[in-house]
Amino acid sequence: MNLDDLSKKQLLEMARRRNLRGRSRMTKQELVAGLSGIPPPQAGAASATPQERRNLLNARLNSFVDHSISCNWRGAEGRPCGLPIIRSRDRCSLHGGLGDSDLAIPATGRLGFDTWPTVLRQLWLATYNVDPIGLDPIVAEMVWHVLNYLYFEYFRVEVEGVANIPDSGPVLLVANHGGAALPYDAAMLTLAVTNEMTAPRRPRIMATEVFNATPTLSHLYRKVGGVYASRGDAEYLLRTGKMVGVFPEGVRAFQKPFSQAYRVQRFGRGGFITIAERHGAPVVPVAIVGSDEVHPAVFSSEILARVVRLIWPSQRVEEMAVYLNLIPLPIRWRIRFLDPIMPSHSGSDPDPLEMLERTQEIRETIQKNLYELLAQRGSAI
Amino acid sequence: MRRILVTGAATWTGCHLIERLERIPDVAVIAVDEIPAPVPLKTEVRIFELDNAEFAHFVIDAAPDALVHLQTVDRSAMLGGRRAHDEAVVGSQALFGAIHRCRSIKQVVVKSDLCIYGMGPRCPSVVTEDTAFAGKRGRYGRDLEQVEGYTADAAAVRGDAVFTILRFAPIFGVDVDNPVSRYLRLPVVPTRLGYDPRLQLLSGHDAVRAIEHAIDHPEPGAFNIAAPGQLYLSRILRLGRRAPQPLPSRAYDIAIKGMRRANIYLPEHIKHLVQYGLVADTTRMTEVLGFQPNDAIRVAITNGFRRSLAPSGLQ
Numbered sequence: 001m002n003l004d005d006l007s008k009k010q011l012l013e014m015a016r017r018r019n020l021r022g023r024s025r026m027t028k029q030e031l032v033a034g035l036s037g038i039p040p041p042q043a044g045a046a047s048a049t050p051q052e053r054r055n056l057l058n059a060r061l062n063s064f065v066d067h068s069i070s071c072n073w074r075g076a077e078g079r080p081c082g083l084p085i086i087r088s089r090d091r092c093s094l095h096g097g098l099g100d101s102d103l104a105i106p107a108t109g110r111l112g113f114d115t116w117p118t119v120l121r122q123l124w125l126a127t128y129n130v131d132p133i134g135l136d137p138i139v140a141e142m143v144w145h146v147l148n149y150l151y152f153e154y155f156r157v158e159v160e161g162v163a164n165i166p167d168s169g170p171v172l173l174v175a176n177h178g179g180a181a182l183p184y185d186a187a188m189l190t191l192a193v194t195n196e197m198t199a200p201r202r203p204r205i206m207a208t209e210v211f212n213a214t215p216t217l218s219h220l221y222r223k224v225g226g227v228y229a230s231r232g233d234a235e236y237l238l239r240t241g242k243m244v245g246v247f248p249e250g251v252r253a254f255q256k257p258f259s260q261a262y263r264v265q266r267f268g269r270g271g272f273i274t275i276a277e278r279h280g281a282p283v284v285p286v287a288i289v290g291s292d293e294v295h296p297a298v299f300s301s302e303i304l305a306r307v308v309r310l311i312w313p314s315q316r317v318e319e320m321a322v323y324l325n326l327i328p329l330p331i332r333w334r335i336r337f338l339d340p341i342m343p344s345h346s347g348s349d350p351d352p353l354e355m356l357e358r359t360q361e362i363r364e365t366i367q368k369n370l371y372e373l374l375a376q377r378g379s380a381i
Numbered sequence: 382m383r384r385i386l387v388t389g390a391a392t393w394t395g396c397h398l399i400e401r402l403e404r405i406p407d408v409a410v411i412a413v414d415e416i417p418a419p420v421p422l423k424t425e426v427r428i429f430e431l432d433n434a435e436f437a438h439f440v441i442d443a444a445p446d447a448l449v450h451l452q453t454v455d456r457s458a459m460l461g462g463r464r465a466h467d468e469a470v471v472g473s474q475a476l477f478g479a480i481h482r483c484r485s486i487k488q489v490v491v492k493s494d495l496c497i498y499g500m501g502p503r504c505p506s507v508v509t510e511d512t513a514f515a516g517k518r519g520r521y522g523r524d525l526e527q528v529e530g531y532t533a534d535a536a537a538v539r540g541d542a543v544f545t546i547l548r549f550a551p552i553f554g555v556d557v558d559n560p561v562s563r564y565l566r567l568p569v570v571p572t573r574l575g576y577d578p579r580l581q582l583l584s585g586h587d588a589v590r591a592i593e594h595a596i597d598h599p600e601p602g603a604f605n606i607a608a609p610g611q612l613y614l615s616r617i618l619r620l621g622r623r624a625p626q627p628l629p630s631r632a633y634d635i636a637i638k639g640m641r642r643a644n645i646y647l648p649e650h651i652k653h654l655v656q657y658g659l660v661a662d663t664t665r666m667t668e669v670l671g672f673q674p675n676d677a678i679r680v681a682i683t684n685g686f687r688r689s690l691a692p693s694g695l696q
Contacts, residue, residue: 212502215575232505
């Protein structure tokens with residue numbers, strides 16, 4: 001990025017992030033001179049501007065594709081595909097260039113509104129197959145791009161410990177759930193992995209059956225990479241070496257009052273850890289700060305839940321929270337990936353008591369790190 | 382000389398399977414069905430009601446070496462729900478009763494359908510052969526569960542014979558007249574508002590090849606048979622240039638009833654299929670049975686939507 005092309009406002013923002021002294025009194029030329037002396041920051045670093053983080057991400061994604069050769073896939077009608085191929089493969093990311101891996105590489109090698117006509121053409125002509133669970137790489141890519149504005153500009157997410165995520169093989173991410181009406185934390189967790197990993201993998205986040213039973217959401221959540229939270233789906237993904245993300249607190253996290261923010265709730269039956277153990281998947285605990293403050297719950301009531309059930313019987317809500325605001329608050333988010341817990345005896349069914357202890361241990365680690373991150377973050381806005 | 386008895390000879394797969402088996406020199410085909418075959422076959426099709434003891438005695442007297450049970454297709458459009466149920470369930474009961482007695486039968490291949498697994502919001506996204514049957518199945522799915530139950534009972538008694546169950550994905554072909562093909566080929570297709578199911582399909586010729594493969598390579602157990610790949614219904618219709626008409630639940634039911642008046646009959650399980658979709662894992666098909674379909678789903682769709690000259694009337 002050339003500093004001369006930026007407006008003075010953008011330069012001032014960059015100078016603020018890099019702690020350039022005396023910036024408020026500088027002219028545009030002085031700002032450019034002052035900033036060019038400071039080395040550009042690394043990805044994910046707090047001192048980078050959103051635009052810089054975005055450019056770094058696109059440069060990284062672009063290194064996976066080879067624009068000089070176009071994919072030789074032809075459909076039944078004989079239309080050539082024309083997208084750039086994945087490096088050292090002979091196909092693009094839509095037509096088998098990624099093989100069995102769960103890498104998330106955009107079809108054109110970068111994210112941007114200018115790529116939408118190209119990718120929407122592939123979507124309209126339905127030139128590619130979806131995966132068995134229903135992931136649609138094009139829809140996922142477009143949602144990824146749009147949500148990145150939320151990620152970089154609005155929530156200003158900062159990520160630590162990306163190195164703790166294994167580069168390949170089955171992985172289970174276990175995170176704390178936030179009390180928002182919409183699963184912002186699921187989106188931000190997905191983006192944290194895809195935006196910050198060197199070779200971006202796509203985590204498949206598990207969602208309750210409410211998603212399956214709700215019109216429109218029923219297929220949209222699958223297309224962007226969601227998975228129905230069931231033993232069968234988790235086992236299928238881990239068996240094929242994919243990354244799975246799970247919020248074991250479930251709906252409990254949505255119903256807690258604001259006074260309970262960042263108190264990790266009980267972890268259901270903890271079946272997730274048994275499945276991870278059975279398939280030899282490392283468990284990476286994730287602490288997410290920000291999700292609980294986006295939509296503070298004013299109160300939660302059972303009577304309201306009864307009214308909702310009356311109108312919409314397929315919803316199995318027991319308690320219904322009322323939120324302060326409709327538009328999410330511009331909270332600063334912090335996501336920390338913790339040290340992976342390796343499976344102790346891969347392949348065999350583990351001892352239930354040991355699994356319970358381990359679940360508790362994960363919960364306590366996440367809780368401890370949440371408090372640390374909260375103290376570190378300072379002001380929420 | 383190998384003697385192969387085929388039930389459901391008047392079905393699409395039945396006719397094509399018999400045509401292929403006739404070409405093999407040392408195979409004698411005995412064809413049975415309740416209705417005469419709509420296309421001319423070299424082999425004479427014996428007309429029997431399957432739920433009649435007379436048929437069971439015919440099987441015992443014929444003493445075949447292998448038996449292919451294809452008369453498990455959904456014939457509710459032709460015979461009505463009650464009669465189709467009797468034919469499938471009671472007919473299979475009689476047939477497997479005969480298999481208990483007839484010691485010459487060394488191999489049995491049963492045609493089943495993926496809709497046996499059931500569909501619903503609480504069903505796993507990808508079913509394997511070991512997945513428990515749950516969710517909504519419709520009358521046809523429940524009938525198939527009973528047929529598979531009889532197969533399991535017979536397999537327990539007849540340890541010396543190989544029982545293979547092939548659970549087919551919806552068969553889609555240009556001249557196939559089964560519920561899914563009928564549904565997809567409507568000029569305006571009623572879909573469920575807010576739902577876009579993932580579907581697997583299988584081309585008709587691959588279905589016939591799969592049965593032939595199962596006859597040649599006896600392998601006990603159940604196998605999901607589907608073409609590689611899966612697509613959302615909206616995209617299948619776009620590939621076939623069909624206009625989807627999204628309807629809310631009640632309006633969808635009314636549309637289905639209206640179509641029944643117009644002689645287009647869609648059974649219950651199609652309704653669940655277009656709401657929740659069904660995708661099965663086919664690892665066992667490729668690795669244990671060793672079968673590989675020729676046509677991927679995209680090819681099956683393109684072929685299925687070709688303009689046909691005349692309807693064959695084969696189910």
